Amino acid sequence: MKKFINDLDSVMRESLGGMVAAHPNLIRAQFEPTFISRAQPATHKVALLSGGGSGHEPLHAGFVGVGMLDAACPGQVFTSPTPDQMLAAAASVDTGRGVLFIVKNYAGDLMNFQMASEMMDLENATVLVNDDVAVERSTHTTGRRGVAGTTMVEKMVGAAAEQGATLAECKALGDQVNEATASMGVAFTSCTVPAAGRATFDIGPDEIEMGVGIHGEPGRRREKIKPAAQIVDDLLGAILLDLQPQRGREVLLHVNGFGGTPQMELYLLFHCAEQRLRAHGLNPVRSLVGNYTTALDMAGASLTVTVLTDQLKSLWDAPVHTAALRW
Amino acid sequence: MKKFINDLDSVMRESLGGMVAAHPNLIRAQFEPTFISRAQPATHKVALLSGGGSGHEPLHAGFVGVGMLDAACPGQVFTSPTPDQMLAAAASVDTGRGVLFIVKNYAGDLMNFQMASEMMDLENATVLVNDDVAVERSTHTTGRRGVAGTTMVEKMVGAAAEQGATLAECKALGDQVNEATASMGVAFTSCTVPAAGRATFDIGPDEIEMGVGIHGEPGRRREKIKPAAQIVDDLLGAILLDLQPQRGREVLLHVNGFGGTPQMELYLLFHCAEQRLRAHGLNPVRSLVGNYTTALDMAGASLTVTVLTDQLKSLWDAPVHTAALRW
Numbered sequence: 256m257k258k259f260i261n262d263l264d265s266v267m268r269e270s271l272g273g274m275v276a277a278h279p280n281l282i283r284a285q286f287e288p289t290f291i292s293r294a295q296p297a298t299h300k301v302a303l304l305s306g307g308g309s310g311h312e313p314l315h316a317g318f319v320g321v322g323m324l325d326a327a328c329p330g331q332v333f334t335s336p337t338p339d340q341m342l343a344a345a346a347s348v349d350t351g352r353g354v355l356f357i358v359k360n361y362a363g364d365l366m367n368f369q370m371a372s373e374m375m376d377l378e379n380a381t382v383l384v385n386d387d388v389a390v391e392r393s394t395h396t397t398g399r400r401g402v403a404g405t406t407m408v409e410k411m412v413g414a415a416a417e418q419g420a421t422l423a424e425c426k427a428l429g430d431q432v433n434e435a436t437a438s439m440g441v442a443f444t445s446c447t448v449p450a451a452g453r454a455t456f457d458i459g460p461d462e463i464e465m466g467v468g469i470h471g472e473p474g475r476r477r478e479k480i481k482p483a484a485q486i487v488d489d490l491l492g493a494i495l496l497d498l499q500p501q502r503g504r505e506v507l508l509h510v511n512g513f514g515g516t517p518q519m520e521l522y523l524l525f526h527c528a529e530q531r532l533r534a535h536g537l538n539p540v541r542s543l544v545g546n547y548t549t550a551l552d553m554a555g556a557s558l559t560v561t562v563l564t565d566q567l568k569s570l571w572d573a574p575v576h577t578a579a580l581r582w
Numbered sequence: 583m584k585k586f587i588n589d590l591d592s593v594m595r596e597s598l599g600g601m602v603a604a605h606p607n608l609i610r611a612q613f614e615p616t617f618i619s620r621a622q623p624a625t626h627k628v629a630l631l632s633g634g635g636s637g638h639e640p641l642h643a644g645f646v647g648v649g650m651l652d653a654a655c656p657g658q659v660f661t662s663p664t665p666d667q668m669l670a671a672a673a674s675v676d677t678g679r680g681v682l683f684i685v686k687n688y689a690g691d692l693m694n695f696q697m698a699s700e701m702m703d704l705e706n707a708t709v710l711v712n713d714d715v716a717v718e719r720s721t722h723t724t725g726r727r728g729v730a731g732t733t734m735v736e737k738m739v740g741a742a743a744e745q746g747a748t749l750a751e752c753k754a755l756g757d758q759v760n761e762a763t764a765s766m767g768v769a770f771t772s773c774t775v776p777a778a779g780r781a782t783f784d785i786g787p788d789e790i791e792m793g794v795g796i797h798g799e800p801g802r803r804r805e806k807i808k809p810a811a812q813i814v815d816d817l818l819g820a821i822l823l824d825l826q827p828q829r830g831r832e833v834l835l836h837v838n839g840f841g842g843t844p845q846m847e848l849y850l851l852f853h854c855a856e857q858r859l860r861a862h863g864l865n866p867v868r869s870l871v872g873n874y875t876t877a878l879d880m881a882g883a884s885l886t887v888t889v890l891t892d893q894l895k896s897l898w899d900a901p902v903h904t905a906a907l908r909w
Binding site: 266480 | 584585586587588589593596597598599600601603604605636637639640644659770771787788790807809810811813837841842843844845846847848849850851852853854856869870871873876878879881883908909
């Protein structure tokens, strides 16, 4: 295993330390229990809190800041954060208007966020993100997995919260964005979890895993490598079958790299997917291309489509100032 | 070779097409001769033009926009752009105040930009970037290579040009930033050029290439993998030996990923490098962490330090709106 690390036990702490040191005006870290929060805490809005295993950066810590999250709780690599982190983070960012948890659908995350939720005296709600159409059940999941569509949920709910939406409105909006969003990914290589020191799964030199999860979980099928346009057809086919958008609808198209695929290829994927959406009579009016929901060093990418309304488009366009998204 | 491509001959065109489609309000592309320019051309400033082989994205096309470049000329992967591209781009963006070329020091790039320069009737100047302290001569280079410090040159000169600096002032500033900037990188894996279809160089499962170039050129030495802090010591040692900054100086620290290394590791590197700079009595007051000057899918990273003045800091902080940098 070749990684930039010093000690397996300090990977997360050193990485978070570097992130905060690189963005001192934006975020701060607290350790034990560990969470990232805004350097300038908000004072009168619904607090948005997310979290999950590390190794998916910039998700979620890179999305803490004005217009998006108030705090993020990182677990160890591919390991759920614990309820004490969530309680400490929630207590730190609560302004009295309630706390919304945004949780990707994995059994461990869900259990720990539910436990925190039950222990909290705060007004609390949870949006469960399950945008991955690849499989109905997976290694760590009952029901569909939450993957790159989480960015859309956190951005849009983040904008609404910043604009003064109530906890109930934020919760309903989060569910709405999740319903309007579908994703599917493909892996070319495995990722390598530092503590394991070896590839999570084996894959041949000409094989791809269609529908892979963001921890290297199996997808729908193993195939031979094929042209990008055909991969896009398969991924978008599954996504559109799920979303069933009407012709003429405006959509947001997100091409998400898993960490080991260069930008040149991500933009080529965007080119194919954008043309394909137009051929389906859809209108991709908003875009996001880059490494946002990663799986450590895995080569591969996912496509995410969100069917827009005027409201969702306006929430997407609202100002955001985080380490990973800024406009 | 597993890559998201359709046809070797159309990789660059499809990738640029995707990039422009993802940022329609920001950039536009012209093909044959090929260049990327601002969607809203500037009307009364020195025009900044850069370019080089593809495969280093977001450099340079991702830096076209307000506060940075006016145009970028991409060659095929790891291949210099041609003078006809530079002439067409320069003619397109010239506002009558002159055109500055920003060129990374590679023999092919330099020759073609010089040829374009000689063919132009426009008032023209060139800043040659050679920030890589690893080696004095390299595979494609006489003198030091131009690498990730190019981002600092393009950002700072971009800000000055936007503020009305003359061509001579932009040229002098570019040389000054280049002088104040030094970089060195390390590779864990090779990159794979699509047209070659195989790794550019062989490297063992426990080996790293210290001082690697951004096309996979050899560096100073092959070593066994070692802790991140020791790698940082070696890289920063060479950088500071070159820059010889006085204690107490403010610096910008850029951790640049080569394309295959996840953000978690880049921030861990930043953590180590930032602490090391402070131990040297330096004050890292500005930062940039991410994949900016890449080498396709190579795993590895480089460190860049720019010794700041109040003027350079202010130029770094000036607004920028490009696909890859925005504040």
